[in-house]
Amino acid sequence: MTPLPASLKSSWQMAALSREVGAKPLSRTVAGVPLVLFRTEAGVSVLIDRCPHRNYPLSEGRLVEGTLQCPYHGWRFTGDGACVEVPGCALADGQSQRLAATPVVVMERHGAVLVRLDGAASAPLPDLTDWSAPGHDHFWWSQGVWRGRALDALENVLDPFHTNFIHDGIIRRSTRRVPVRLSVASGEDWIESVIEQPQPDLGWMSRLLEPPRDRSRTRLNGPTTVQARWEGPKGLTLCVTVFFTPVTETSLMPFACFTTPKGRGPGWLKERAIRLFLDPVVRQDRHALSRQLDNIERFGSPRFLQGPGDLLGARVARLFNGERIEPGHEGPFDHQL
Ligand code: FES
Ligand SMILES: [Fe+2]
Structure with missing residues (x-):
C-alpha cells in the first residue's frame, strides 16, 4: 500500500467536531498518529496518545x-503536556518538563478541531469561502x-x-444525459473544476430539491480539503466544505460542513432534508x-489510467502529496453528464 505523504503533517487536518470534544478524553488517529483530545477551561488540548512513562494510552x-x-x-499532564503530578512522589525542579507528554498544535474554528502534526501553529488554514459566513445556516x-x-x-x-452510474437515478442518470461545459482552473496549491449546464440534472433528488443552478464548482485545496459550491441566478445556493482526514493508509474520516443562505425554511429543516436525501x-x-x-489490496497496489473525462488527472494526487502544480485555466470542454 502507498504510504501516507508527509504533506498531511505539514497541513491542518481536522481531528474532530468541536462538539465531540469535552471532559471525556477522545481518541483519534490522524495520518497514522494516535492522539487524545480533551477540553478544559483553557480550550481544546491534544496530546500524542501515549503516556511517556510506560506507553499506556492516555x-x-x-x-x-x-x-x-x-x-x-x-501521572497527570496539562494540556501543554507538562507533568504536574507523580502520585506518591514529589516532583523536583525541572522534572515537570522532563516527564512531559507530547503536545500537538491545535486550533478550533467554526465547530472544527484541527491539528498540525508538524507543530507549525501560525500556519494559515486553506482559503475557504463561506464555510463560516454570517447570514448563512451551517451544520456539520x-x-x-x-x-x-x-x-x-x-x-x-x-x-x-x-x-451518472454510482448515483444513477438519484443525482444524474446513466441512460439520459444533459450537455455540460466543463472547465478547470488551478493555482499552485489548488485545483477547481467548474460545470456549467443549462438544464438541471435528471436524478430525482436534483429535480426535487435543487433550486435553479447556473454552475457548480468543486475545488481541492491541497492536500485534503474540498469545497463544492452550487450557484444560481441569485448567488450561492449550497456550499459543502469537506475535510478528508486520512486516519491510516486505508481509512479516512470525512467531516462535512454544509452552508446554505438563510431563507428557504428554517436551518434545522434544511439539515434534516439534506441528511435524509444525501444519506443514500x-x-x-x-x-x-x-x-x-478491496481490489487495490487484491492486486497489491493501485494503478490509474486517465480517461477523456478525467480533467483533473494526476494533479489531485500531486496536491495530495504536497507538490505544487502549474497555475492555469483549461476549457470549456463540451461533455454529457
Ligand atoms: S504509564 Fe502512565 S502513569 Fe505510568
Ligand atoms: Fe459520489
Whole structure:
C-alpha cells in the first residue's frame, strides 16, 4: 500500500467536531498518529496518545482538575503536556518538563478541531469561502471512520462522471444525459473544476430539491480539503466544505460542513432534508471506496489510467502529496453528464 505523504503533517487536518470534544478524553488517529483530545477551561488540548512513562494510552484516562490523568500510575499532564503530578512522589525542579507528554498544535474554528502534526501553529488554514459566513445556516455531518484511501475519496468527490452510474437515478442518470461545459482552473496549491449546464440534472433528488443552478464548482485545496459550491441566478445556493482526514493508509474520516443562505425554511429543516436525501448517496460512495480498496489490496497496489473525462488527472494526487502544480485555466470542454 502507498504510504501516507508527509504533506498531511505539514497541513491542518481536522481531528474532530468541536462538539465531540469535552471532559471525556477522545481518541483519534490522524495520518497514522494516535492522539487524545480533551477540553478544559483553557480550550481544546491534544496530546500524542501515549503516556511517556510506560506507553499506556492516555485516552483511557480521565480529567482531574483540568489535567489528564493516566490510568496506570496516575501521572497527570496539562494540556501543554507538562507533568504536574507523580502520585506518591514529589516532583523536583525541572522534572515537570522532563516527564512531559507530547503536545500537538491545535486550533478550533467554526465547530472544527484541527491539528498540525508538524507543530507549525501560525500556519494559515486553506482559503475557504463561506464555510463560516454570517447570514448563512451551517451544520456539520461526520460519520466516523470510512474504509478506503483518502486520495480515492478526493478523486471521487471531484469527479462528476461517476454520479451518472454510482448515483444513477438519484443525482444524474446513466441512460439520459444533459450537455455540460466543463472547465478547470488551478493555482499552485489548488485545483477547481467548474460545470456549467443549462438544464438541471435528471436524478430525482436534483429535480426535487435543487433550486435553479447556473454552475457548480468543486475545488481541492491541497492536500485534503474540498469545497463544492452550487450557484444560481441569485448567488450561492449550497456550499459543502469537506475535510478528508486520512486516519491510516486505508481509512479516512470525512467531516462535512454544509452552508446554505438563510431563507428557504428554517436551518434545522434544511439539515434534516439534506441528511435524509444525501444519506443514500453517501452510502453509495462509501461502498465504492471500500470496493476500490478491496481490489487495490487484491492486486497489491493501485494503478490509474486517465480517461477523456478525467480533467483533473494526476494533479489531485500531486496536491495530495504536497507538490505544487502549474497555475492555469483549461476549457470549456463540451461533455454529457
Ligand atoms: S504509564 Fe502512565 S502513569 Fe505510568
Ligand atoms: Fe459520489
